[in-house]
Amino acid sequence: MADTSGQAEIRGIDIDKLAKGFADEANVMKKFVTLSKTKAREIRWYQKTSGFLDTTDTTGMTLSRMGTDQLAQPEVIEQSWTRQTSYIKKFFVESPTISNEDISDSDIDVLATNVRDVVRAVERQVDQRIIMILTNAAAATPTTPLTDTTTYGAVQTTASVDEWDTGATCKPITDIMNAKQKIRSMGYDPEGCIMGMNSIEHKLLLTYLIETKGSSIPSWSSEKIKSGVVMELLGTNIVVSENFTTDWVTLWVPDRALTWKEFSPIKSVVMDDPGIGKKIRCWEHGEGLLTDRNAVFVISNTGVT
Numbered sequence: 340m341a342d343t344s345g346q347a348e349i350r351g352i353d354i355d356k357l358a359k360g361f362a363d364e365a366n367v368m369k370k371f372v373t374l375s376k377t378k379a380r381e382i383r384w385y386q387k388t389s390g391f392l393d394t395t396d397t398t399g400m401t402l403s404r405m406g407t408d409q410l411a412q413p414e415v416i417e418q419s420w421t422r423q424t425s426y427i428k429k430f431f432v433e434s435p436t437i438s439n440e441d442i443s444d445s446d447i448d449v450l451a452t453n454v455r456d457v458v459r460a461v462e463r464q465v466d467q468r469i470i471m472i473l474t475n476a477a478a479a480t481p482t483t484p485l486t487d488t489t490t491y492g493a494v495q496t497t498a499s500v501d502e503w504d505t506g507a508t509c510k511p512i513t514d515i516m517n518a519k520q521k522i523r524s525m526g527y528d529p530e531g532c533i534m535g536m537n538s539i540e541h542k543l544l545l546t547y548l549i550e551t552k553g554s555s556i557p558s559w560s561s562e563k564i565k566s567g568v569v570m571e572l573l574g575t576n577i578v579v580s581e582n583f584t585t586d587w588v589t590l591w592v593p594d595r596a597l598t599w600k601e602f603s604p605i606k607s608v609v610m611d612d613p614g615i616g617k618k619i620r621c622w623e624h625g626e627g628l629l630t631d632r633n634a635v636f637v638i639s640n641t642g643v644t
Contacts, residue, residue: 429622433620436617437450437619469627474637475635481584494632496639499639500514502640511543515534519590531575536641596629596630598628606623607621
């Protein structure tokens with residue numbers, strides 16, 4: 340029986356609803372950055388050079404020099420900016436043609452399953468891109484050196500005191516507090532910051548807290564799982580995703596460190612080839628801007644088991 344135009348519209352609406360319903364735990368990075376729309380594919384923006392301003396001479400505004408004598412000239416301080424240009428990227432995938440016969444009589448819902456996984460593939464690419472820009476990494480899966488200093492300047496990073504898989508000698512709490520202190524020293528409030536890690540680091544951290552130190556097992560909230568946050572520790576919200584590279588743990592101030600510029604939101608369509616089958620196509624346009632690189636801190640060499 341041939342589809343009518345009305346039935347085709349209903350089918351398209353069903354596909355759209357299905358595509359919007361899959362925000363799985365591993366693809367949640369957009370929740371922890373600033374979201375902004377753009378109408379142009381080329382984005383020019385400006386990055387401040389300094390936080391607190393100081394004098395340009397060698398003495399600086401030290402405590403002994405605070406206060407100014409009568410009729411003296413004021414200290415001269417000035418902000419500067421670095422102009423940056425970013426370009427929108429297209430994340431674009433499609434399925435092979437799925438035959439009408441497979442759609443009609445397969446035991447599984449071939450069309451729905453492919454819609455779900457094609458959409459998730461684009462979501463995963465966007466997640467990896469956000470992490471790549473957030474850590475200023477030269478690749479989606481960064482290796483040493485972690486940061487690509489030719490892009491926006493290196494984010495703050497340091498090696499762990501001792502790898503997290505060394506048992507009683509490791510000091511993940513010290514590492515986390517060091518990271519928060521470094522973020523605060525750059526003028527940002529680290530309380531409520533996000534701490535992103537791979538499932539391996541999450542396992543090592545919980546093993547240390549519960550088995551090594553004898554802490555109580557943290558409680559779990561279904562709402563936190565939905566939001567992407569799996570637990571809270573030391574004023575940070577821990578997000579676990581396989582998109583984070585193992586051996587690195589990243590802390591950042593949400594809604595401050597990075598802005599995701601959206602040129603077009605994620606979309607999916609089902610293309611009909613009459614008498615043959617259907618093909619699913621999905622795409623999104625956007626790019627991340629590392630506006631505040633000092634609101635990010637990466638703990639490296641956390642260890643792999």
